[in-house]
Amino acid sequence: MRSTVMMRAEARTVVLAPDADSRLLERCRNGDTSAFETLFRKYHGYVYNVALGMLGNGEDASDVTQETFLRIHRGIARFRGDASLTTWLYRVTVNLCISEIRRRSRSRLQYFDDLAPGDEDRESSDLPSPEEAAESQEQRRTVQRILAALPPDYRAIMVLRHFQQLAYEEIAEVLQISLSQVKTRLFRARRMFKDRYQVFMGGEGALLAD
Amino acid sequence: MRCSRIERRFSEYLDGMLPPGAEAEVEAHVGACGDCRAALNMLKSSLEALDGARVARPAGDLWTAFQARLAASEPPPAPVLCSQAEELLPAYVDAALAPEEQSGVRAHLQTCRRCAASAEALQGSLALLEALPPAAPPPDLWERIAARLEPPRRRWNLAAWPAAGFATALAAVLLVAALRPPLPGCPNSPSVAPGHNNDMVAVAPLTERPPVQIQRSQALREKGARVAVRQALRRPRRMRAPRRTLLARATPQRLPARRGHEAPVAAHDGEMGTLKPVATQPPVVIVSRHSAAQLKKLALSLAPVGESLEKAPRLNELLPDPPTESDAPQ
Numbered sequence: 115m116r117s118t119v120m121m122r123a124e125a126r127t128v129v130l131a132p133d134a135d136s137r138l139l140e141r142c143r144n145g146d147t148s149a150f151e152t153l154f155r156k157y158h159g160y161v162y163n164v165a166l167g168m169l170g171n172g173e174d175a176s177d178v179t180q181e182t183f184l185r186i187h188r189g190i191a192r193f194r195g196d197a198s199l200t201t202w203l204y205r206v207t208v209n210l211c212i213s214e215i216r217r218r219s220r221s222r223l224q225y226f227d228d229l230a231p232g233d234e235d236r237e238s239s240d241l242p243s244p245e246e247a248a249e250s251q252e253q254r255r256t257v258q259r260i261l262a263a264l265p266p267d268y269r270a271i272m273v274l275r276h277f278q279q280l281a282y283e284e285i286a287e288v289l290q291i292s293l294s295q296v297k298t299r300l301f302r303a304r305r306m307f308k309d310r311y312q313v314f315m316g317g318e319g320a321l322l323a324d
Numbered sequence: 325m326r327c328s329r330i331e332r333r334f335s336e337y338l339d340g341m342l343p344p345g346a347e348a349e350v351e352a353h354v355g356a357c358g359d360c361r362a363a364l365n366m367l368k369s370s371l372e373a374l375d376g377a378r379v380a381r382p383a384g385d386l387w388t389a390f391q392a393r394l395a396a397s398e399p400p401p402a403p404v405l406c407s408q409a410e411e412l413l414p415a416y417v418d419a420a421l422a423p424e425e426q427s428g429v430r431a432h433l434q435t436c437r438r439c440a441a442s443a444e445a446l447q448g449s450l451a452l453l454e455a456l457p458p459a460a461p462p463p464d465l466w467e468r469i470a471a472r473l474e475p476p477r478r479r480w481n482l483a484a485w486p487a488a489g490f491a492t493a494l495a496a497v498l499l500v501a502a503l504r505p506p507l508p509g510c511p512n513s514p515s516v517a518p519g520h521n522n523d524m525v526a527v528a529p530l531t532e533r534p535p536v537q538i539q540r541s542q543a544l545r546e547k548g549a550r551v552a553v554r555q556a557l558r559r560p561r562r563m564r565a566p567r568r569t570l571l572a573r574a575t576p577q578r579l580p581a582r583r584g585h586e587a588p589v590a591a592h593d594g595e596m597g598t599l600k601p602v603a604t605q606p607p608v609v610i611v612s613r614h615s616a617a618q619l620k621k622l623a624l625s626l627a628p629v630g631e632s633l634e635k636a637p638r639l640n641e642l643l644p645d646p647p648t649e650s651d652a653p654q
Contacts, residue, residue: 143419145430154387162382176382180390184397191419191426250376257377276374282341301335304367311370 135199142190150190154183157200160278161207167273168211170262178214182207197287204274204288212266260310268303275300327353327360334367404432409439417447 138156141149161182166175185206193202261269274280274288286296330353336342337350354361402424404412409432415421416429433440 144417145419145426151387154390158386159381162386163380166380167377172380172383176384176386176389179382179386180393183390184394187394188423191423253373254377257373261374261377272374276371277377282339297336297341301332304335304371305331307374308363308367308370311373312366 136195139190139193139195139199142187150187153186153199157203158183160200161203163277164204164207164273165211167261167277168208168266168269169214170258174214178207178210181210185210201284201287204278204280205290208270208274208288212270215266215269256314257311260307260314263310264303264306267299268306271296271299272303272307327357330354330357330360331363334364337364338368338371398427402428404428406432406436406439409433409436410442413439413443413446417443417450 138149138153142153158179162175162179165178165182166172169175169178182203186203193199197205261272264272270289271285274285280288282293282296282300285300286293289296291299330350333342333346333350337347342350354364404425409416409429412421412425412429416426419426421429433443
């Protein structure tokens with residue numbers, strides 16, 4: 115199935131033009147390094163954020179981002195365009211993250227401590243007060259801790275849906291599961307997230323370590 | 325409806341994915357059930373908190389780090405000599421080589437001016453050809469061709485061909501029967517149609533498709549063409565697998581001689597509806613299982629076909645058998 119994956123970042127929506135990607139891919143196949151750099155710079159932010167959402171720290175996310183593009187680089191000559199480039203990118207990223215999570219067998223608690231506050235784009239007048247910023251930062255960390263405590267499959271679907279805002283059909287394509295499986299998995303992941311959020315906000319953060 | 329069944333719908337309800345009836349059911353239940361209302365509100369606020377988790381930008385210049393990693397992951401390319409590079413260039417410009425060969429040729433081109441100039445000339449000629457505007461054939465062209473065509477004596481059955489040898493050979497392109505002079509053992513070669521428009525080449529596809537339009541020929545250097553033919557014969561496995569079978573007969577029409585050659589060669593991809601005279605050599609019939617892009621590349625490089633055929637007896641096996649009495653129309 116061929117589809118145009120819409121990637122949304124923050125408050126803006128970016129619709130990727132398949133034709134532009136096709137031309138870029140063709141140039142990459144011909145060994146054009148600058149074309150691959152363009153492709154890298156265009157998409158590495160999305161890849162990084164998926165990896166960061168799933169792995170929980172910036173160093174691992176950078177590592178997976180590079181590994182993802184290495185695989186894209188190796189496979190680009192064989193990429194036939196049956197799926198969109200973005201679907202392929204997301205799929206490779208998610209698979210690498212899941213492998214990484216399982217391989218390292220780390221604690222299920224993953225902190226996002228090295229995340230930037232993310233206020234670079236705001237006007238100075240919009241800057242929150244120190245108290246608001248601290249509260250916001252604390253809530254962000256809470257959410258990220260809960261997210262990192264979810265099973266890898268649940269993390270993947272939550273990140274794709276809530277960080278990348280992919281449609282159900284696009285998630286199905288990336289994860290290579292059916293639409294009904296997307297609905298079921300999303301429902302379970304959200305329920306688990308909600309239960310833990312509720313407990314955590316109630317001051318019983320110890321449950322996260324279950 | 326039970327609360328547990330309603331709760332299962334919350335996820336899709338919040339995404340607006342429920343059909344109207346189911347959505348109304350959820351809203352009615354939530355309006356009447358305090359527990360479910362509280363659960364839905366909790367789910368909403370938790371997901372809003374999740375949505376609020378700001379995306380982050382990667383620290384530092386990941387591209388630079390990636391380049392270093394890419395260089396470390398790639399084995400140093402095997403040295404490529406000029407003679408090897410010359411053979412590999414047609415496939416290189418189409419990125420059809422194995423990755424290590426592709427990088428080997430790329431490295432060679434960075435150090436050898438002569439080969440780099442050849443690669444540039446080849447790419448330039450391909451770009452020039454692709455940029456040519458399409459020419460419309462005369463409206464009665466097909467009728468005139470059809471009147472001159474003999475019915476096919478025999479339908480080629482690709483599936484019956486021995487898979488390993490022929491599939492590989494065909495996947496590499498293999499082709500050809502020269503029309504002028506006819507190939508030995510192939511009296512069935514199509515004849516040259518009389519000229520009508522000097523820019524046109526007529527095609528009689530086996531699939532009974534209407535004729536396709538072609539473009540003015542673009543002469544290529546004979547040397548590069550020979551290289552491509554030799555490469556197709558020697559290294560069929562290096563070509564990418566064809567996506568589908570293409571089978572067509574081309575019945576070229578003579579074009580005016582240019583640059584001291586006799587006539588252009590035409591190639592027809594059989595599927596994509598384009599036909600291009602490709603070199604100034606005797607017309608040929610081309611049979612191929614390549615994708616349109618692969619066929620185009622190799623067809624562009626075909627040149628002294630008769631000579632190549634003599635050196636490659638396998639090609640003759642691909643040509644239709646001479647007509648026998650049993651094959652003759654009753």
